[in-house]
Each structure stands twice: as C-alpha cells, then as structure tokens.
Amino acid sequence: xxxxxxxxxxxxxxxxxxxxxxxxxxxxxxxxxxxxxxxxxxxxxxxxxxxxxxxxxxxxxxxxxxxxxxxxxxxxxxxxxxxxxxxxxxxxxxxxxxxxxxxxxxxxxxxxxxxxxxxxxxxxxxxxxxxxxxxxxxxxxxx
Amino acid sequence: xxxxxxxxxxxxxxxxxxxxxxxxxxxxxxxxxxxxxxxxxxxxxxxxxxxxxxxxxxxxxxxxxxxxxxxxxxxxxxxxxxxxxxxxxxxxxxxxxxxxxxxxxxxxxxxxxxxx
Numbered sequence: 134x135x136x137x138x139x140x141x142x143x144x145x146x147x148x149x150x151x152x153x154x155x156x157x158x159x160x161x162x163x164x165x166x167x168x169x170x171x172x173x174x175x176x177x178x179x180x181x182x183x184x185x186x187x188x189x190x191x192x193x194x195x196x197x198x199x200x201x202x203x204x205x206x207x208x209x210x211x212x213x214x215x216x217x218x219x220x221x222x223x224x225x226x227x228x229x230x231x232x233x234x235x236x237x238x239x240x241x242x243x244x245x246x247x248x249x250x251x252x253x254x255x256x257x258x259x260x261x262x263x264x265x266x267x268x269x270x271x272x273x274x275x276x
Numbered sequence: 277x278x279x280x281x282x283x284x285x286x287x288x289x290x291x292x293x294x295x296x297x298x299x300x301x302x303x304x305x306x307x308x309x310x311x312x313x314x315x316x317x318x319x320x321x322x323x324x325x326x327x328x329x330x331x332x333x334x335x336x337x338x339x340x341x342x343x344x345x346x347x348x349x350x351x352x353x354x355x356x357x358x359x360x361x362x363x364x365x366x367x368x369x370x371x372x373x374x375x376x377x378x379x380x381x382x383x384x385x386x387x388x389x390x391x392x
Binding site for chain 2: 145
C-alpha cells in the first residue's frame with residue numbers, strides 16, 4: 134500500500150458546467166435565445182414574465198418558459214395564461230436550478246419551435262449565481 | 277442548503293477521480309474556494325461529512341484554501357488583492373478595477389489517496 138497525491142484541478146461544479154455547455158450547444162443549434170431570470174424572492178420575476186410572455190405571444194413571437202419554484206405549480210399556471218408553452222420545475226426545497234433540471238424538463242419540447250426561452254430561477258440571489266444553465270444571458274430583476 | 281449541494285458535487289467529482297486512480301482509501305481532499313464563489317468554508321465543512329457518508333470519501337479530511345479577490349488595476353498595471361468583496365477599487369491608487377483575476381474559484385485541487 135502506498136500513499137500518493139492526485140492532482141485534480143477540476144471545478145466542483147464541473148458536472149453542471151459540462152451539462153450546461155451541452156445545453157448551450159443545443160440552444161444555439163435550435164436558434165433559441167435563452168434568458169435565466171434571477172432575483173430575490175418577491176421582486177417580480179413572475180409578474181415581469183407574465184407581461185413579457187403575453188406581449189411576445191401577441192406579437193406572434195414564439196416564446197416559452199421554464200419556471201422554477203420550491204413547491205407548487207402556481208407560477209406555471211399564472212404564466213400559461215399568456216398562451217406560451219410553460220413548464221414548472223419543482224425543486225422540492227433545493228434553492229437553485231441546475232443544468233440537469235433544465236435538461237430533464239426540456240424533454241419532448243422541440244426547441245427549434247421557439248425563438249426565445251425564459252428560465253425563471255428560484256427566488257434567491259446567492260445560490261443560482263453558481264449554476265450555469267446554458268443560457269445566453271442572465272437577467273436580474275429588482276424593484 | 278446551498279453548501280450541501282456543493283458538498284455533494286465535490287464528493288461526487290472526488291469519488292470519481294479516486295475510483296479512476298484505483299484508490300482504496302482517500303485520506304485528504306484539498307479544495308480552493310474564492311471569496312466570490314458564494315461558498316462559506318465553515319458551512320461547506322459542516323455539510324461535507326454528511327455528503328461524504330457512505331462514499332469513498334467517508335473519513336477523508338477536507339482542507340479548504342480560501343482565496344481572496346485579485347483584480348488587475350489598469351493604473352498600477354499590476355494585479356492587486358482586494359481587502360474585501362465590497363469595493364472593486366485598487367487598494368493602492370483607488371482606481372476602479374473590475375477585471376477579476378482570482379476569487380471565483382470553486383475547485384478540487386488534489387486528493388491524497390492510498391493505492392495498492
């Protein structure tokens with residue numbers, strides 16, 4: 134038996150980063166622009182998206198949303214009233230979305246059918262900052 | 277809550293590396309955490325034992341090196357260390373400096389393992 138030191142130099146979130154890079158490739162190939170919407174709780178992410186989705190759909194743009202929350206599908210139901218395809222991601226207590234949650238919730242969706250995809254993160258300005266979701270831009274909502 | 281999922285990611289990545297290297301035991305894990313990573317060392321240490329239980333990392337020491345923020349100051353033409361994460365100005369000449377050169381790290385540096 135011998136002891137040795139193994140150099141790793143790998144990001145702790147390497148797995149998430151790899152998955153996010155894969156998602157980014159899929160989004161680009163499908164020609165969909167993706168926004169990751171973050172804010173503290175209650176800042177108005179859902180209200181902003183409600184209005185934005187409605188306007189985009191009225192203008193004939195193909196917009197969709199994934200919406201993260203700890204529990205309940207209240208937000209998805211609110212956003213679905215816009216007519217846009219919306220899916221709820223329930224994290225069951227997890228304080229952020231990660232790339233794997235995005236990947237599993239995209240199943241069955243034809244990304245090429247969307248011009249823009251919004252991902253509403255869990256209301257929290259700490260943890261979501263560490264997790265790449267493959268988005269083009271991260272937008273922070275405040276009031 | 278956040279540190280627990282970070283700890284799980286850390287344990288998963290380190291266990292995989294240990295397995296690939298044919299380790300029978302892991303004695304020590306060294307990680308580097310930047311001041312801007314959003315990870316609190318004490319909280320990570322607290323969660324680590326829970327995350328490591330039942331994995332090849334169970335019982336392995338976790339050593340955390342905390343890295344301060346280093347920015348490039350365009351006026352001094354040098355990399356300077358910031359005393360806090362509150363103010364992105366050069367501590368020498370007070371020039372605003374936002375080019376981050378260090379501080380976002382959240383990485384596994386090395387593992388000390390036992391091999392047959």
